[in-house]
Amino acid sequence: MSNLIRVAVIGAGGRMGKEVVKLVLQDEELELACAVGMSDSGKDAASLVGLPPCGVIVTSDLELALVESKPDVMVDFTNPQSAYGNTALAIKHGVRPVMGTTGFTSEQIEDLDKQCQDKGIGGLIAPNFSIGAILMMKFAAQAAKYLPHVEIIETHGDQKLDAPSGTSIKTAELIAANREELRQGNPSEEEVIEGARGGYYNGFRIHSVRLPGVFAQQEVIFGGFGQSLKIRHDSYERAGYMPGVKMAVQKVMEYTGMIYGFDHFIE
Template identity: 50%
Template sequence: MIKVLVNGALGRMGSEVVKTVLEQEDMELVAAVDAFGADKMIPVKNGNQMAVATDLKAKLMVVKPDVVVDFTRPDVVMASLRTVLSAGVRAVVGTTGFSEADLAELDELAKANNTGILIAPNFALGAILMIKLACEAAKYFPNVEIIERHHDKKLDAPSGTAVITAQKIAEVRKEMHQGHPEEKELLAGARGADYKGMKIHSVRLPGYVASQEVIFGSQGETLRISNEPVNRECYMPGVMLGCRKMMDKVGLTYGLDKLL
């Protein structure tokens, strides 16, 4: 049995992870942690309930999980992961907003403690395929823009999925200027963020879950590749896959595609 602790257990994604872990035959939910968990309980198997803890470090010492699934916030995730990895516990992370320096630090910390960490900007298998297809299209359609849409509670922009999409496309596409060479923004940011000549646009509105469209333009035609999640259940097969695959990994694995 893989012993799982969910950090951020009361959030939208965390609560879905809790539910899914409880449904797995080879996993055991050993703890739920959330900064807002004081005096809170969550339902578990057979009509029982589990108290939600607020102290991650203390809970790690008591339950000794095999893996921590983290869906918290960009402003707290690094502190949490330092605690997890220093305890020699594996981590599967869906929180976004990491810098290159953050990733390097986590890789070093995981190796020093002989453990592994998976950071995936997106756990939806459809999103992984979207990125792969976009990279193939970019070889023939170098003019590309990315539009990502999320709920209005998301804290970081652009999304981690949009960033990794742009990074992957840049590996097969030469950096280039798009649009008119004398183009001027009448309002700052009107053309979106720029990544090696590609434009990334972030939409934040109630009603969205997490969708993305990659648009390619060429003479006389456009090509669109999109991923449209209906609900958060679409991420769960990827999260469960990450928990299982990371049991024998050491160091940082960035992107779910590395495990497929």
């Protein structure tokens, strides 16, 4: 019996989807079960990433692909509009979802957790798969215990749809869990230009920068008496997320229920 983990890649023709296809095809512990993409239907999945034909043909029908190929895990980097439906469909067919798409509400995550529990399978919703970014979040959460004055600055390319980023929101949640709500800044301050102080979260601010030529950066700045601490992470290319994606694919096989945040996989 094969010990390979059979992986379905959703959004296979997208920028992140292609990286996942390449990862699965080149990794000896993984097997490409199916590839789903709206604009690349009919193509050999390997042709999307410049590799020799693999025999897996891209399809636009997600449910049919899941039923016929029987994958163990589904990796989805599509968009917030289809994320919940795709996740629920995977769970329905006993496929463990690994979701790199942000935009889930807390109610949706709770509902999907129940669906996973009922099926006896694990799932993961992760705003970020970069191991370095997860360590940045963990370090920031630890620092918040001692330096409660904090702001987050996150920078992405100008085509990113959501602001603030899922990574910065997850970072803010971890920080908030380790500090009392503290409204920062001068109580009498006024924004001369609306939004200049950034988005408000639990007493501190998140600033979103969107510029062409930028990939992904986040800096968490702590201030204290006579000192400051800056924790920063930079991503330079999408391939940097793939070690985390592989770890997620493997770890999700060991869990039951929907997990929110890749940080749960890193001690």
